[in-house]
Amino acid sequence: MRGDTGQGIGDEAELVRKLAAGDRATFEAIYRKHNAAMVRFATGIVKSRATAEEVTQDAWVSVLKNIGGFEGRSSLAGWMFTIVLNKARTRAGRDGRSVSFDGAGEDDNLAAAFDGRGRWKDMPELWEEITAERIIAGRSVLQHVNAAIETLPPAQRSVLVLRGQQGLEAAEVCAMLGITEGNMRVLLHRARLAVRGALDGLA
Amino acid sequence: MLSCKEVAQRASAMIDGELGAWDTLQMRMHMAMCKGCERFIGQMRITRDLTEAVDEAEELHDVDDLRISAILSQLHEGKQQGG
Structure with missing residues (x-):
């Protein structure tokens, strides 16, 4: 298995600091690493790829808005995927689905x-x-x-x-x-x- | 002696290095004598590696550039609205 989130894009604390500062290159790197997996994960919950893409897009906005509150109690990837999960669950619930x-x-x-x-x-x-x-x-x-x-x-x-x-x-x-x-x-x-x-x- | 079915059930745990010493020994003993299980474990390693490779091979497309810009612009709008 591949291990830590920061692999190839530097130390996680540094990554968080750069994201919070609105560094576009850092965001692109982290988007590249996780976006497709997030969509794949969300598609299992909401059942349509288009909806999963919307949910993931929305989750990224939340990630960037709330990155200042990330306390490192979980890995950065774990924290981000939890946001995707919560968004996908909310959306699935609205569509009458439970997962x-x-x-x-x-x-x-x-x-x-x-x-x-x-x-x-x-x-x-x-x-x-x-x-x-x-x-x-x-x-x-x-x-x-x-x-x-x-x-x-x-x-x-x-x-x-x-x-x-x-x-x-x-x-x-x-x-x-x-x-x-x-x-x-x-x-x-x-x-x-x-x-x-x-x-x-x-x- | 483990059966082939039992070896197959433990395949992921073995290739992920999650089996204890005793179970690993039992698996090795069975595989030394059973070509079918040796092949099966080989297939599961390839499956694991290709599954990881899929995730690593993904490339950004033009549409991702647009999405990244959309995400960043939503963020700025949010900040302006929030004061």
């Missing part, structure tokens, strides 16, 4: 992969050809991965984005989504199994 992240009813796709003694029914393939650079059916492997993530149910998608992509601390992700660490691990695993299933179809 929980316990993953109830979200299964994994390996249920039928084993025989009665827990052995593989079909031997997994050796993925020699699956690389980030490869083009399959006119799209790069990374585009196929993105498409698979778009179809994940909300709880799996949220954990994959926050923990598996943005590298937030486990405790932070759990507090944000109101789930246990065990639950978070199961959701991350299921999300990866779903993406693996999509890639296996390309192999």
Whole structure:
């Protein structure tokens, strides 16, 4: 996992100071690092990409307005994603949707992969050809991965984005989504199994 | 001895380095003898790496420039309205 938010754009306290001072280059760097992930995260909650983009845009305005009040009790990324979550929840609520992240009813796709003694029914393939650079059916492997993530149910998608992509601390992700660490691990695993299933179809 | 199903269930924990020493040993013993599980764990590593790579590969487009400007201008408006 990728770890700290400040990676490549300097120390977090310095980053916060520059954001508060209205430094456009710093804002662009942080926008570049997080915006697409925020939209991906919000889309799982509000269910339309256009709405998710609006919510994320609104969240960025809040981030910049309130950055002076950021006290460093969580990571900067954790704080920003919490703002996105709150905005998305409010919007979902207004649209009559409610979202929980316990993953109830979200299964994994390996249920039928084993025989009665827990052995593989079909031997997994050796993925020699699956690389980030490869083009399959006119799209790069990374585009196929993105498409698979778009179809994940909300709880799996949220954990994959926050923990598996943005590298937030486990405790932070759990507090944000109101789930246990065990639950978070199961959701991350299921999300990866779903993406693996999509890639296996390309192999 | 773990079954293939049990190995598969622990795959993410293993590749994320979250398994204890005993569980890791059990996994290694199974994988040393089971080509299917060895391949599966390899697939899960590739899946994890590609999932991270997607996030890193994203580029800014022209529309993002417009959005950044829109965000900054909303901020200035807010400040003016607020006094």
